[in-house]
Amino acid sequence: MMRALLLTDDLRLELGERARPTVKSPHDVLVKIHQTGVCGTDRSVLVGKFSAEPGVVMGHEAVGEVVEIGPEVTALTPGDRVIVNPTLYCGRCDMCLRGQTNFCHDKTGNEIGIDRDGSFADYMVLEDRFLHLIPADVSYDRAVLTEPLACALNNLDAAQIPSAEPVVVIGAGPIGLVCAVAARHLGSAVTLIERDSFRRDHAHKLIDGFFTSGVDVVGAGSDDRPDRAPTVIDTVGNQLGLAIDLVEDAGSVVVMGYDSRAEATVRPLQILQRGLRVTGAGDYRGPHFPRAVELAARLPLERLISHRFTLEEHEDAFAVLAAAPETGYSALKVVIQSAGATE
Amino acid sequence: MMRALLLTDDLRLELGERARPTVKSPHDVLVKIHQTGVCGTDRSVLVGKFSAEPGVVMGHEAVGEVVEIGPEVTALTPGDRVIVNPTLYCGRCDMCLRGQTNFCHDKTGNEIGIDRDGSFADYMVLEDRFLHLIPADVSYDRAVLTEPLACALNNLDAAQIPSAEPVVVIGAGPIGLVCAVAARHLGSAVTLIERDSFRRDHAHKLIDGFFTSGVDVVGAGSDDRPDRAPTVIDTVGNQLGLAIDLVEDAGSVVVMGYDSRAEATVRPLQILQRGLRVTGAGDYRGPHFPRAVELAARLPLERLISHRFTLEEHEDAFAVLAAAPETGYSALKVVIQSAGATE
Amino acid sequence: MMRALLLTDDLRLELGERARPTVKSPHDVLVKIHQTGVCGTDRSVLVGKFSAEPGVVMGHEAVGEVVEIGPEVTALTPGDRVIVNPTLYCGRCDMCLRGQTNFCHDKTGNEIGIDRDGSFADYMVLEDRFLHLIPADVSYDRAVLTEPLACALNNLDAAQIPSAEPVVVIGAGPIGLVCAVAARHLGSAVTLIERDSFRRDHAHKLIDGFFTSGVDVVGAGSDDRPDRAPTVIDTVGNQLGLAIDLVEDAGSVVVMGYDSRAEATVRPLQILQRGLRVTGAGDYRGPHFPRAVELAARLPLERLISHRFTLEEHEDAFAVLAAAPETGYSALKVVIQSAGATE
Amino acid sequence: MMRALLLTDDLRLELGERARPTVKSPHDVLVKIHQTGVCGTDRSVLVGKFSAEPGVVMGHEAVGEVVEIGPEVTALTPGDRVIVNPTLYCGRCDMCLRGQTNFCHDKTGNEIGIDRDGSFADYMVLEDRFLHLIPADVSYDRAVLTEPLACALNNLDAAQIPSAEPVVVIGAGPIGLVCAVAARHLGSAVTLIERDSFRRDHAHKLIDGFFTSGVDVVGAGSDDRPDRAPTVIDTVGNQLGLAIDLVEDAGSVVVMGYDSRAEATVRPLQILQRGLRVTGAGDYRGPHFPRAVELAARLPLERLISHRFTLEEHEDAFAVLAAAPETGYSALKVVIQSAGATE
Ligand SMILES: NC(=O)c1ccc[n+]([C@@H]2O[C@H](COP(=O)([O-])OP(=O)(O)OC[C@H]3O[C@@H](n4cnc5c(N)ncnc54)[C@H](OP(=O)(O)O)[C@@H]3O)[C@@H](O)[C@H]2O)c1
Ligand SMILES: NC(=O)c1ccc[n+]([C@@H]2O[C@H](COP(=O)([O-])OP(=O)(O)OC[C@H]3O[C@@H](n4cnc5c(N)ncnc54)[C@H](OP(=O)(O)O)[C@@H]3O)[C@@H](O)[C@H]2O)c1
């Protein structure tokens, strides 16, 4: 048996027990989970903004250690430290064969932490092709941010940023910060807009360590408005109007934040005459993940981690994230440790 | 003196007289206008949907013959048949130097037929770089459709059609038809949606002569709905909702029609999760025009011309276009002939 | 048991017997082969230009009928007509995870007809993801040319043809013809250079049926030299010098033909100053295949088939291809029929 | 009158006098030259590797101050500090209209410092569109390296570096260093190969100040061979064989260095099977220049300048560059100061 955080019918997390999963098919790998990042999506499930299967083990931004491998696994061996790519795809459907693994037709029952058991647990079994070796000089703390980095790369690709020109990122949560760091690393000057002062301070600290120049952090007030930029990424999800105001002619706006309630009124003629692109990227595609693994080796993403809890402390973990907007944030990236970290 | 159709204060066209323009700067070319296509924009000015400078000579889709050249013109010589590229740009401003001639900062006073004298007249003077030689085997009738083709190429580029996959075009006016012909020529299967039966019939006739297969023409009713396609181009300008319904996941919608009153409500989450791109292309860039000149040589675009009038008959010319939507269209492409055609 | 053409140690084909392959893993599919195209590579093996494993069943451009499926196959069912994608990839190695399935690290033992049994036989077993349903209105004869079309798409992609501009194709064998047809369909004017008059005549017949204009077929003499074009594709494999002469400044040359003995002397300064790209495409990537399946439905590729033989007639099949260059060709595409066609 | 360095018939530079150029056409600007970088091409002219017009004023990597403007110049005003874009283009020929200004048909007589008077002089007149304002916080020393940066951007674009993956640059002269700095800024890890130990030391000093990690400098010996990379840029011009050895499958090699004597033997089959691209970029296009101006504001390129001389000291300036390969280099970027710097 093993410990696991299960989703209840009334949308709470509960520490329970689950049979330890086992290697069944020849490419399966048993991983002892070290830690799992808490994603905005996890929080959305608990507050009812995004739905998941009751009874599921939640969690998907995981890193851990290989414990056992199936007979046809050649790239991994017990003891290896690995990163989980939680965006599964079948590799056989029409979309996968076209390379659009992010629109795989075989998603049902394969969304880790949503309708298939995830990594807020001590162990997990996954096919080898969804496990990536952590480079020797990369810590678990950095590696756990690989998945958000893959999301960022996907959205930056969708932005089609012209020749490393300036980028505005709306929202300085973990996703906004990872986007900012990635865009800056790829040569763009970045302006981060964040209304919360805790997050602005935190962002300053993080970024100033990363780069000597090229990232500004500003408030959301109308006085703080940055110059128009060729690319604006909305990591909040309900800021399309602002994003269109902030983007240059011939520029592009990327919707990256999830907000199921958001609606926006657009004028098609403005899109036409200003030559704008309003874009969504979907999930990342398969090839974004190995790119993210490589890129993470060069970016000190571990600095985003502000809090660390055990499986038992899960209520505290979500408490620091549940702060009402009025009261301000008190956390950035929160990780939950499993058997691999705590035993 | 020469004849010219002038815009009155109360938004009518009036046949008047104007001094014949003369070659002033070393790169100027005097062109005797053969004919000018009537563009949706011309009609929009007269019905008050788009504004232009009272007193201006309207018209911009022009072809004609070189009559006189400035001392530094080397590429053209009197007698040459030429196509006008009416989308002027300065070549010196920030945007032009970046190659974004379509967002030239020096537009004021340089929009032909809008705030600078156009080609519903007998003569016109223009810089050599905005005049393109008509290939020997291309007629004036075909050449006059080069400018709409440049618009189509610009919008097809903006669509970033994946590997010649299917395209849906909403609206089978001249612009929709040119888009359909160009997209089909570039390898896509095309479905044209048009609510007017006259236009559907006309479209059938045109297209069936061009291509043996690969273009469908359907009505706008809900029964006629084509399959979802990776690309949808709205040449009406107020069909964004329909376009989003018709586009495949990971696909793109291009807003091409002008409608200053159109508004649409979009859900950013849908754009994100479906991986959509909603795009406007602005005007075409400089390099689209020579591409259009070359491509026109291979496409029998002259078949779009349904009516032909003289400058004197300008009221009839707009009458066939002014049909109320309720009563249906009775024209497709209308051209107005000037000195070069009628003397 | 079943019939199969086996490669002997002294590089001949021999009709022999082989155990009928069986469905072993859950995604396996047993296919009764209808027919297989003879590829330039097959001939290269027999004349000693390309090496293959003695004892192997040769043949890879196959179509056939599903006879039996493994328990996890959902997309196919017995009776389905299918096309084989013979360019296998593991889907798990570093290169596959990056989307570069054409450089899969797991090629050894997986090259169909080279070091793994192929389709000059009555039956074949393959994983479902390498079998594509033949669209209802596509014949086996057309479908058998899907694989060459996938090769052509891969090489046209590598060419990065600017906006459907002209293409020169050197060599009018099956590969050159498929490239020409695909490039023309995608909007380019094409010139085919072929030194053999039988092939030029055949090319004319094929192409004239496909397209009303836009493809020229010329000889290889210096008098026939076409205009420089932005793209030149060498399907012979030893014509790099000619290709560089024929390509426009800022253009690209694609090496598509295999010639293990070819060498060429290039001047780097010419490449630099003329802004040239000399490109090889490798094998096609996974997503090229479904694109080829779709595109084949629109192109009457079956017209390339000039000869048809049974497995027993294999010597005749290669005889029509073995014509010495001096004596000229007498065949274009040759297919060999198996159980699915002949029983 | 003014001072100017003139090319003699026997390929020496001579300090002479020239009439001070004057503003003639409405867009002309008179610039007092501050300083001019010595380019590899200048040296190539003097050692007979590249030809120029005897009697011409050499020099083209110039910065200076606006002294007088023509009546239609609006973007500049006397006193402005400006950078010269020396890659002139007409803006009217076929190539320019297609956006390929780097292959302008009107080059003859317009190559600054080659067949049209350049900037090793006190003054120079140029059209406004070839003069760019130096941003307020950028020094003349940094600005003088904008032109090499535009060359680097052009060649990095041509490389089509996949998602900021590693780049190998052969040669650590000024061009190699600027490429390395630009590629690193755009997110790639860079390895510089340089056989000269003075240059390796200098490169270390420069780069270590720019970036905390991500640039390696290695010797040219076979022991120093870096790992294969997706992109290799040869700034020497005769290292194509090495470049092909060092590039990964599916990667690209860019020829950037000029060497009129270099020849290389390539095997087309290797290019095909390895999926390689061998590319030349030609000159940069117009839009690369404003991008370089912007990017220079973020990169401390002034550190490349190792020597500074007056017009009178021109012999010393070229002496530090003329070091025989056997004896090693003693300079990196050399600048020559004119009236704007020395008066
Ligand atoms: N597209 C992808 O690939 C991808 C991947 C991972 C995550 N995401 C999404 O990206 C978003 C950001 O993720 P995260 O982890 O960085 O979450 P987060 O920022 O910690 O939480 C997002 C919250 O920030 C608040 N917020 C911040 N700035 C705001 C502003 N200017 N105006 C209004 N509200 C503002 C909103 O909080 P309240 O609503 O509580 O007021 C919003 O829901 C989430 O929606 C997440 O689901 C997308
Ligand atoms: N983006 C560009 O580069 C570019 C270039 C040239 C022209 N245009 C624009 O493209 C549009 C089409 O041009 P055109 O010459 O082909 O004009 P058109 O089709 O002859 O006229 C457009 C009109 O079609 C009617 N219409 C057609 N289908 C419709 C549908 N499904 N639902 C509602 N209305 C429908 C509307 O008429 P009513 O409004 O009268 O009912 C619409 O304004 C115009 O707006 C034009 O200004 C754009």
Ligand SMILES: NC(=O)c1ccc[n+]([C@@H]2O[C@H](COP(=O)([O-])OP(=O)(O)OC[C@H]3O[C@@H](n4cnc5c(N)ncnc54)[C@H](OP(=O)(O)O)[C@@H]3O)[C@@H](O)[C@H]2O)c1
């Ligand atoms: N890159 C890919 O994806 C791919 C895929 C399939 C096939 N291929 C290759 O593409 C090439 C063409 O295939 P195919 O089926 O169309 O073969 P093919 O043309 O029937 O045979 C190729 C032969 O054409 C002769 N040839 C034609 N024109 C020539 C010219 N101008 N100068 C000299 N020789 C000329 C040569 O014959 P001789 O050597 O007998 O004199 C050459 O080897 C083959 O090398 C094949 O292996 C490449």
Ligand SMILES: NC(=O)c1ccc[n+]([C@@H]2O[C@H](COP(=O)([O-])OP(=O)(O)OC[C@H]3O[C@@H](n4cnc5c(N)ncnc54)[C@H](OP(=O)(O)O)[C@@H]3O)[C@@H](O)[C@H]2O)c1
């Ligand atoms: N493509 C463009 O846009 C562009 C723009 C500007 C300059 N360039 C060219 O780029 C090249 C480099 O310019 P630069 O200013 O940086 O010149 P540079 O390095 O100071 O001089 C180039 C010289 O470096 C020597 N060299 C360095 N490494 C070498 C190696 N591994 N093997 C052999 N020789 C080596 C060679 O000298 P020796 O020949 O004296 O032995 C070579 O000619 C020049 O050819 C220049 O003309 C190109």
Ligand SMILES: [Zn+2]
């Ligand atoms: Zn799938």
Ligand SMILES: [Zn+2]
């Ligand atoms: Zn402009």
Ligand SMILES: [Zn+2]
């Ligand atoms: Zn593989």
Ligand SMILES: [Zn+2]
């Ligand atoms: Zn030019």
